[in-house]
Amino acid sequence: MSEAQELDQLRQQIDALDQQIQLLINERAKCAQQVAEVKYKYAEPGSLVTFYRPEREAQVLLNVMARNEGPLPNESIARVFREIMSQCLALEEPLTIAYLGPHGTFTQQAAVKHFGHAVTCAGQVSIADVFREVESGSAQYGVVPVENSTEGVVTHTLDSFYDSNLYICGEVTLRIHHHMLVKSLTDNVQRIYSHAQSLGQCRLWLDQNFPNVERIAVSSNAEAARRASSEVGAAAIAGEAAAELYELEVRNANIEDRPDNTTRFLIIGKQETIPSGDDKTSIMVSSRNQPGALYNVLAPFHEAGVSLTRIETRPDHSGTWNYLFFIDFEGHKNDQRISPLMQRLRDVAVDFKWLGSYPKAVL
Ligand SMILES: O=C(O)C(=O)C[C@]1(C(=O)O)C=C[C@@H](O)C=C1
Incomplete structure (x- = not known):
């Protein structure tokens, strides 16, 4: 058999499997629609129906990983199911998630990691605004950073709980990789922008590589990237999403001082x-x-x-x-x-x- 013939045979198998997978995913989606009807039927009159069920989602993902026999690794197959559930939930109720923005922040990545791509993410300028959006009902849930393994606690988030009636209904962790981003690799770096937490997470690297360059703390890494894209001589420390969004070059990759640098985020809501x-x-x-x-x-x-x-x-x-x-x-x-x-x-x-x-x- 030629290469083309062998490939053709295997691709026919893949097409047949895709067809089955597609049918099954839609069968699953129909089940989710019925689940929504049951939730409506048994909801207290006048109360909010809660379609999103974090405990069930966690169980579904754990089941997926427990029965996985590969060759796909546990985390990869769980991510596929994460996305399927996201789409199923969107059929039950389209969700808006408030997150600490702007577009391109790690908090947005955390929101997508936790809820999948079928939600609408609404970036907020502060942690207090994330709480407000959820309290007012403009968003059903919010995502806020709470602690980083290198830099410690995010005090704004903890302090926001004093006066809030929102509950924590989930958590998500994200490995944080920081890059030094520039508009052009030939530019001389005269200023480095980033969020204070990220400057802290790269302190040793900066001390060694840019000891005499000014470090300027700004409201978010995405804001740092925006400035690097528009100011000559400016660099930003931010993640991949911000680099793509602002079309920046990666001058130095993975510059975080600790390779296990991880941030934990909380999901807040009324349920x-x-x-x-x-x-x-x-x-x-x-x-x-x-x-x-x-x-x-x-x-x-x-x-x-x-x-x-x-x-x-x-x-x-x-x-x-x-x-x-x-x-x-x-x-x-x-x-x-x-x-x-x-x-x-x-x-x-x-x-x-x-x-x-x-x-x-x-x-
Ligand atoms: O089991 C439920 O309550 C569902 O709504 C179904 C489902 C799913 O797709 O598996 C969807 C959304 C919920 O957050 C949890 C699970």
Whole structure:
């Protein structure tokens, strides 16, 4: 057989498989439409119907990975299903997702990674605006950065929870690769723009390679890229999406100081998420500035054998030097082991706020 004949045979197989896959995907989409009808039917009169179910999506993706036999790697096949679910959900309800913009930010990438491409992403100028858009109902969900493995916590996000009634209903993590971007590779770099967090994530590299060049913090990496595209002598530190959007050249790739540089983002919305089986809970607890304050907050976790995944301290807005702790831990507030723990924390804390229980990031 010739090459052309062999290819033709294999391509016929691929066409036949594609036909089956297409039929099956549409069968699945019809099922999702029926799911939507059931959700309508059983919704409380006058209440919002919640079509997006983060716990179910996490289970679907985990099932896909558990039964995967390759040759596609787990993550690749899960991404395909991520996209199929995104399209199915869009048939149930078209979603608008507010994210920390502008177009081309890592937060937008995180929004697409979590919700797939069938949603409308609405870029906002600040984290407070993301919260406002979701509170007002202009967007059903929001995506905000909360911590970076190199630079630590995003305080604006934590602080926004003080006054907000939104819940955390999911999380997504993104490996962050930064590049030094320029309009032309022959240009002399005189200024480097980036978001303060990104400048921090590339500090050592900048110290070694551009020790005497001014570093200017701007509102986002995408804004940095926009400036690099329009100012002579300007460079930006930003990701691939911003490079493509502003047609910049990559002068130096992957300049982050730590190769495992990862940012964690939160999905915020008005709904409470039911247990998925592998969840996290986030709370905000304040206690008095007195001996043993932190011990009193942490002892119940130790006694219940519950692992903390993160603890942050922030100044308390009451202004009296009380401590305010943001704590993430394993489990869902409705888990048998967790609900008595939540009650104990309510008893020992001056203030206690449950921010959400949600499935751990899958992808
Ligand atoms: O199971 C549901 O509740 C569905 O709406 C179906 C489906 C899916 O495509 O699998 C779609 C959207 C939800 O967020 C979760 C899952």
